[in-house]
Amino acid sequence: MRLKTRAKQFFLQVVLMVIGAFVILPIWGVLRLAFDGSLFGRATSFRLLPQTWSISSFLRVLDSPYQSVVFSQLLLNSILVSGAAAFLAIIFGMMLAYAMARFRFPGKKLGMTVVLLTAILPPIAFVIPLYVLMNALHLRTSLLALVLVYAVFGLPFCIWNLRAGFMTVSIEIEEASFLDGASPWTTFMKISLPLASPSIFVAGMISFLLAYSEFAIGWLFVEKASNVTLAMAVYAMVQSGNAQPWSMLGSFIILISIPAVVLFLLFQALIVKRMMFGYLD
Amino acid sequence: MRKFNRIIRIILIFLIICLSGFVRWKAVATLSIDYDEDDYLRAAQQFATLIKNKEFSGFLETNYRPEHPQLTKILLGLSLLPEKAYPLVKDSPTTAGPNIYLPRPLVKNARIMNAVFGVASTIGISILNPVAGLLQAIHSFNVKYTSEIMLESIPAFTSFLVVFFYLLWRRETGTRHRRNLWIVLSAVFLGLTAASKYMYCIVGIAVFLDWVMRLRSERKQSQTGFVLLIWVGGAILVFILCFPYLWKDTLPRLLDSVFYHVRYSTGAAEVQSANYPVWQPLNWLFFSPSIWQPESFLFSLDPLITLLAIFGIVRLWKKYRVFALWLILGLCFLFFWPTKWPQYTIMLTAPLCLAAAEGLDMLVGIPLRSIIFRRKLVNSENTPTEKNEFRKAVPWLIPGLFFFTLLTLIPLIYQFEASLTDFNSNSLREAMQGGIFRTVFNGISGKEGVNFQEFPYTSMQLNFLGFSNYLPLLQYLEQLGIISYNLLWTFFSVLLQTILGVSAALLLWQKRTWFRSFWQVLFILPWAIPEMIGALMWRNVFLPETGWLALGVAKYGSSFPFSFLADWQNSPEKTFIILLIAGLWYGFPFIMLAASAGLRFIPSEVMDSASIDGAGGWQRLRYVILPLLAPLVLPAMILRAIFSFNQFYLFQAFYQFSGTLATLSYNFFNPTGYFTRGQFSIAAALNMITLVILLVFVLFFIRLENDVTRGSHAVKN
Numbered sequence: 001m002r003l004k005t006r007a008k009q010f011f012l013q014v015v016l017m018v019i020g021a022f023v024i025l026p027i028w029g030v031l032r033l034a035f036d037g038s039l040f041g042r043a044t045s046f047r048l049l050p051q052t053w054s055i056s057s058f059l060r061v062l063d064s065p066y067q068s069v070v071f072s073q074l075l076l077n078s079i080l081v082s083g084a085a086a087f088l089a090i091i092f093g094m095m096l097a098y099a100m101a102r103f104r105f106p107g108k109k110l111g112m113t114v115v116l117l118t119a120i121l122p123p124i125a126f127v128i129p130l131y132v133l134m135n136a137l138h139l140r141t142s143l144l145a146l147v148l149v150y151a152v153f154g155l156p157f158c159i160w161n162l163r164a165g166f167m168t169v170s171i172e173i174e175e176a177s178f179l180d181g182a183s184p185w186t187t188f189m190k191i192s193l194p195l196a197s198p199s200i201f202v203a204g205m206i207s208f209l210l211a212y213s214e215f216a217i218g219w220l221f222v223e224k225a226s227n228v229t230l231a232m233a234v235y236a237m238v239q240s241g242n243a244q245p246w247s248m249l250g251s252f253i254i255l256i257s258i259p260a261v262v263l264f265l266l267f268q269a270l271i272v273k274r275m276m277f278g279y280l281d
Numbered sequence: 282m283r284k285f286n287r288i289i290r291i292i293l294i295f296l297i298i299c300l301s302g303f304v305r306w307k308a309v310a311t312l313s314i315d316y317d318e319d320d321y322l323r324a325a326q327q328f329a330t331l332i333k334n335k336e337f338s339g340f341l342e343t344n345y346r347p348e349h350p351q352l353t354k355i356l357l358g359l360s361l362l363p364e365k366a367y368p369l370v371k372d373s374p375t376t377a378g379p380n381i382y383l384p385r386p387l388v389k390n391a392r393i394m395n396a397v398f399g400v401a402s403t404i405g406i407s408i409l410n411p412v413a414g415l416l417q418a419i420h421s422f423n424v425k426y427t428s429e430i431m432l433e434s435i436p437a438f439t440s441f442l443v444v445f446f447y448l449l450w451r452r453e454t455g456t457r458h459r460r461n462l463w464i465v466l467s468a469v470f471l472g473l474t475a476a477s478k479y480m481y482c483i484v485g486i487a488v489f490l491d492w493v494m495r496l497r498s499e500r501k502q503s504q505t506g507f508v509l510l511i512w513v514g515g516a517i518l519v520f521i522l523c524f525p526y527l528w529k530d531t532l533p534r535l536l537d538s539v540f541y542h543v544r545y546s547t548g549a550a551e552v553q554s555a556n557y558p559v560w561q562p563l564n565w566l567f568f569s570p571s572i573w574q575p576e577s578f579l580f581s582l583d584p585l586i587t588l589l590a591i592f593g594i595v596r597l598w599k600k601y602r603v604f605a606l607w608l609i610l611g612l613c614f615l616f617f618w619p620t621k622w623p624q625y626t627i628m629l630t631a632p633l634c635l636a637a638a639e640g641l642d643m644l645v646g647i648p649l650r651s652i653i654f655r656r657k658l659v660n661s662e663n664t665p666t667e668k669n670e671f672r673k674a675v676p677w678l679i680p681g682l683f684f685f686t687l688l689t690l691i692p693l694i695y696q697f698e699a700s701l702t703d704f705n706s707n708s709l710r711e712a713m714q715g716g717i718f719r720t721v722f723n724g725i726s727g728k729e730g731v732n733f734q735e736f737p738y739t740s741m742q743l744n745f746l747g748f749s750n751y752l753p754l755l756q757y758l759e760q761l762g763i764i765s766y767n768l769l770w771t772f773f774s775v776l777l778q779t780i781l782g783v784s785a786a787l788l789l790w791q792k793r794t795w796f797r798s799f800w801q802v803l804f805i806l807p808w809a810i811p812e813m814i815g816a817l818m819w820r821n822v823f824l825p826e827t828g829w830l831a832l833g834v835a836k837y838g839s840s841f842p843f844s845f846l847a848d849w850q851n852s853p854e855k856t857f858i859i860l861l862i863a864g865l866w867y868g869f870p871f872i873m874l875a876a877s878a879g880l881r882f883i884p885s886e887v888m889d890s891a892s893i894d895g896a897g898g899w900q901r902l903r904y905v906i907l908p909l910l911a912p913l914v915l916p917a918m919i920l921r922a923i924f925s926f927n928q929f930y931l932f933q934a935f936y937q938f939s940g941t942l943a944t945l946s947y948n949f950f951n952p953t954g955y956f957t958r959g960q961f962s963i964a965a966a967l968n969m970i971t972l973v974i975l976l977v978f979v980l981f982f983i984r985l986e987n988d989v990t991r992g993s994h995a996v997k998n
Contacts, residue, residue, distance in 0.1 A: 026818035096681030129692035213811030264809030
């Protein structure tokens with residue numbers, strides 16, 4: 001009997017290792033490039049480990065990864081743009097979501113369907129009109145345009161998610177608050193908002209990361225090198241073709257993923273729960 | 282009342298038959314001569330001569346184009362009898378182009394013969410489901426190949442009858458005599474199908490499978506098993522009887538005829554030069570021959586029919602499993618079959634149209650009926666206690682709605698209007714001054730006529746084009762098979778992600794798994810990495826010349842693992858596999874997390890009582906775990922399906938610029954891009970097409986959501 005469970009455990013671990021290898025493979029590939037100090041252009045021979053260990057490429061990335069712009073400027077742009085976009089998406093999304101979760105009014109069902117539809121459209125579907133609109137407002141090449149565009153990408157998801165979040169707050173608590181004489185605004189601020197804060201946090205985080213990691217569409221709204229975000233700088237490096245400094249690209253990719261990975265690993269259970277559109281409640 | 286319904290139904294079927302006949306008559310009269318028509322006409326002429334001279338022994342030796350059996354050719358020969366004899370059409374190699382000098386009266390007769398069988402199929406399908414009959418009547422590929430001198434029409438009809446009589450046999454509750462009659466008829470038609478064209482025998486396998494699946498749940502197993510044997514034997518007997526060429530040297534001739542296909546598919550020059558990808562049959566199903574010859578077809582709704590069939594296949598499985606099996610088996614067969622001519626898809630028209638009819642009923646019929654009969658759909662969300670709270674909602678709605686309308690809704694409307702013009706990067710200046718709204722308004726109100734422009738659009742002025750962007754664009758998508766590729770990509774991504782995700786969750790859920798939390802964190806990693814970073818990582822593995830795989834193959838040769846994928850950029854299938862691997866990596870953790878969350882809800886008592894009841898590992902998985910997981914994994918799968926359908930960064934990173942609709946749209950739009958630059962109106966039209974497809978997704982999603990939540994309530998109660 002014991003032998004059997006041992007054999008089973010062994011088999012189980014082997015299967016898990018195979019899946020683990022699959023997961024690790026591309027990450028390893030990038031790590032190997034990032035830590036190789038001997039690489040100047042592309043990798044020329046097959047290696048599992050770097051030829052000479054070095055962190056010089058990380059230092060170079062932290063110095064100036066894109067043209068003459070310093071890393072801190074790119075990081076600042078990224079945080080500013082993503083943070084502002086997430087903030088806008090949350091504020092406006094929250095209001096619509098609360099109305100949709102709490103009240104009955106004509107056209108609600110249609111509204112929900114439209115929101116769901118916009119939530120599942122690819123971001124590219126909003127770019128053309130925004131491109132024209134931003135041009136017309138003479139905002140196209142400003143950071144504000146990027147903020148608005150990314151906020152639009154995040155908004156439908158925020159509405160749909162926050163609605164599910166507000167629906168988990170039981171209506172009895174709100175009614176009790178009304179009976180005690182609180183105004184709708186107070187009730188919202190003191191009762192519903194705190195109770196729904198996990199969903200708000202997740203929706204904000206997803207919107208933030210959406211903007212943080214977007215790299216192709218952003219280029220349409222940027223002209224000055226000083227307005228580029230981190231993700232866009234990565235894409236610029238990729239676009240430079242075979243001349244690209246591969247180990248710099250590798251270390252850049254690692255640096256840019258660290259915040260996202262940390263956030264996701266810390267809040268994984270919460271995120272899954274919220275991403276499921278309220279199915280787990 | 283019932284009698285009245287019946288009369289209506291008969292009138293309806295009659296109208297459908299008239300339509301089917303009319304559409305095919307038009308095709309018979311106007312279609313230009315196609316490849317292979319000369320070959321089959323020559324074969325028919327030979328039989329016509331034999332019959333006229335009463336040399337029936339000649340049947341034993343005559344079989345021009347021996348890779349196909351005789352029956353269809355003999356029937357086509359019969360159709361030539363009323364005409365005077367023409368000199369035999371000359372023998373030409375399979376690579377030859379269409380022979381346009383065929384004697385017209387003969388062509389007409391043979392085509393009419395086929396069209397009659399095409400209409401007969403319509404009748405059969407209409408009896409089962411009039412809507413499906415209507416769809417078959419107008420299915421343009423079916424119209425084309427059942428109205429030409431091809432071998433498709435007759436086996437398409439007989440193969441449908443195989444299933445039809447099989448179903449009658451299943452339902453018959455009368456005397457044993459009548460039951461036996463139905464099954465004998467089914468066997469006879471299977472034999473006739475085989476004697477008309479081998480490929481159509483897939484239907485026999487579908488019936489066989491359905492039969493075996495039912496056999497397990499039946500009581501009198503030995504008896505039905507015996508009937509099954511008789512059915513197979515009878516079919517073989519009829520096949521031999523209707524294929525006199527086989528009466529002498531049976532086995533060598535049969536083998537020669539069958540193995541011809543293997544040689545043909547791997548050796549023939551035209552097959553090689555066509556070089557279709559594995560999934561080409563699916564592209565054909567999303568294609569319409571009206572692109573080749575628009576004047577011969579009244580309808581070209583094939584892509585729509587296929588799309589509806591995708592949504593209806595589950596219902597078809599529940600209603601007539603055998604047809605669903607036929608569709609799935611047939612499609613799999615065509616995927617594996619190396620030759621991919623468009624006419625082979627006729628094999629699937631009957632089940633395809635039945636599935637599409639189910640899809641149509643689900644997406645349009647049921648909501649429509651519920652409106653007409655005022656049956657309110659159950660909606661658990663709306664509590665009936667309070668009514669209209671519009672006033673309370675207004676302060677919350679105004680700011681949100683303002684932002685949402687300005688930056689989300691208006692863009693969508695704007696997009697639609699832009700797709701009606703020739704908006705491009707040169708006319709950007711005019712568009713910025715409100716030109717789109719002005720142009721579309723002028724166009725709709727008739728102030729400005731439709732002003733056609735050459736593609737690619739370069740005009741500095743905006744011009745109103747009406748809907749004329751859409752048709753060429755849809756044809757472009759059909760010709761490149763982009764929609765079918767996009768759907769195929771979505772299907773396989775979600776399938777693989779679900780399999781790996783659920784298996785990983787189950788492995789981690791086992792009692793006493795070592796290092797459980799380590800594995801869990803490791804497996805979540807790809808999900809935490811932003812999509813574009815993941816795409817770049819995989820690009821680093823697979824990039825030609827500089828990627829890990831390419832370097833490994835350069836160093837160690839073909840013994841390197843997965844070396845067969847190294848030349849992926851030359852083969853659409855390998856590119857597909859590469860992208861699937863990257864997509865799997867990115868997508869499986871989400872399904873795994875959803876499944877893990879679901880597994881935590883399964884009480885251990887349930888598992889214990891299942892094992893006490895004697896359920897084995899597989900049975901516990903199939904009947905206990907998976908049904909309990911479904912309410913959580915299904916929505917996760919739908920989310921992944923939407924992501925996959927819209928996948929953009931992955932395709933962009935691998936330079937697959939026309940991989941998905943979203944990628945194509947971006948690259949048509951991109952003012953500094955690779956394609957014809959800044960074709961804004963084309964990109965807008967593409968987005969509208971995506972919108973329509975996703976709208977169908979949403980309708981489906983909402984229906985499924987209702988079903989699943991109802992299901993989970995049932996579990997809770």
